[in-house]
Amino acid sequence: MDGLSNLSIILFYIFLISILIFSVLMRDILKNIKKMKDDIERVRKSIPVLKQAFWLAKQENERNYERYRKLMKRYEALVDSILQFRPTIGVEKFMGGILKLGVKLIAEADAGSVILREGDSARFVSVEGMNEEIIKDLKLELDWFKKPKHDVEVYENILGHDEKSTMPIEVEELMKKAAGRWIYRTMGGRLQVADDTVGYIFLDTMEDREFSEESKKIMKFLVRLSNAYLTLKTLLEKESILQRDIVLSMVKMLEMRDPYTKGHSERVARYSARIANLLGLSGDEIDRIYWAGILHDVGKLGVPDAVLNKPGKLEPEEFEMIKMHSIYGEKAVMKSKYLKDLAPAIRHHHERWDGNGYPDGLKGEEIPLFSRILAISDAFDAMTSARIYRDPMDPSDAFGEIQVQAGKQFDPYIVGKLSLSTFLMEADVFI
Ligand SMILES: [Fe+2]
Ligand SMILES: [Fe+2]
Incomplete structure (x- = not known):
């Protein structure tokens, strides 16, 4: 009987302990379930907020994309325009x-x-x-x-x-x-x-x-x-003014050595620019031939004084020395970055249409166009300027001589475009 009652007591305690453990476990489980429920509720409540945040982010993205697209278009237009800009334009x-x-x-x-x-x-x-x-x-x-x-x-x-x-x-x-x-x-x-x-x-x-x-x-x-x-x-302007000042002082030096050619380079330059204008050359080309005219005889600086200023008739070897001035002039301008494109015009300004000129005996259109123009201006000014041994020729007679020489000394097409007034105009609107 005692044994049975002891067993009952043990079983009772086991039962009690089990109940206790179970209730503790249940409490935790219930607590967790409650927490989960709360979490679910919180998430459920936050869905519309999230939905709205997502929608706002999407809108912002679209706006940014639109802004970016417009910006890109503006910069594309900017780059396109910049590519068309050149420092040489006015x-x-x-x-x-x-x-x-x-x-x-x-x-x-x-x-x-x-x-x-x-x-x-x-x-x-x-x-x-x-x-x-x-x-x-x-x-x-x-x-x-x-x-x-x-x-x-x-x-x-x-x-x-x-x-x-x-x-x-x-x-x-x-x-x-x-x-x-x-x-x-x-x-x-x-x-x-x-x-x-x-x-x-x-x-x-x-x-x-x-x-x-x-x-x-x-x-x-x-x-x-x-x-x-x-x-x-x-x-660029400062540099080109400096360049022009140097060129002009070189020409002035030449005129100091050879007083009979005073003003010759300037007049040849002006006549040549007028002829270029009559031929329809561009403003840039007119500007270039003007400077070729200014420089055409600069090589005379390399010819000895005694030969350059000899009053009487020149010996053949002396004439050969004078003839070298077109080559010296070419070499001088070749040294300048800004003037070297004028070198061929200067080298060939004494060539003749018929091939009997110097230094290379070029013929017809082999002679650079600028040189063909310079040759006419040079001859007109030489004829109409006074020399120690002769009076200046009348401009109309000089122009008549130019016409006679068309096809022989000068390009007949260019001469055909000229009139006496080409050499008499007072003002130059295009220089
Ligand atoms: Fe010359
Ligand atoms: Fe000359």
Whole structure:
């Protein structure tokens, strides 16, 4: 009996412990289930928020893509236009191109203008979206304009007169008339060569719009491109002025040694440019033949004084020495990067159409066109200039002689295009 009751007690305790363990386990399980339920509920509640966040992100992406696409299009247009720019094109054309591009690419801009210094004053070299006729001849001063502190600056109501304005009121009125509408904002860029301010570029908005950061960046880029171009142009001009000064002093040296040819090079240059104009050559070619004329006898610097200035008849060997001047001239200009393309014109300026000239005895169209032109100008000036041993020939007689020599000494086609007035014109509009 005792054994049975002991077993019952043991079983009872086992049961009790089991119940205890079970209830502890159940409590944990229930707790976990509750947690899971809460988690599910939280996730369920956050689904619409996530859905909305996803939708917003998608929208933002689409907007970014659209912005990026527009930006790409703008930069493509920018690159396309830049590729068409050459430093050799004129300042007005270049700056006009930059301004057009600015108005096209900067969406806020309705109008624009470029002002450049010219000597002591300044003027509008290009205008977009304004009445050009009213302002194109205005004499301006750069100081009248608000100088941008940085590369680019935005002004409110640029034509609003205040105590700081130095622009004469009548100029301001004309500019307002040219704009035709109220100018709300202006984005200004300073054009400069080194530290020197040479002008301004302005883009105007005629409605109450702000210029975006992207537009400011594009403007900065256009200003920098313009400044690079203007600097290059100034350097090229300085170099070519220096080059021309050197050439002219060489020619002056020659004229000092050979006083009877005083002014000869200049006249040959002018006649040759007129002939080139009559033949329809380009402005660039007219400019080049002018300089070939200036230089055609520069090789005489290499001929001894005694021979060059001999008053009487020349001995055959002396004449051979004189003839060398066309080769010396060719060699001299070959040394200059800017003048070497004139070398053939100089070498052959004493060739004759019939092949009896020097130094190479070239015939007809074998002779460079520039040399055929120079030969006519040279002969006309030699005939009409005084020499120690003879009086100058009358211009009409000299021109008659040129005509007689057509097909012998000179290219008959060119002579056929000329008249006496070719050599008598006072003013040269194309030089
Ligand atoms: Fe000559
Ligand atoms: Fe000459």
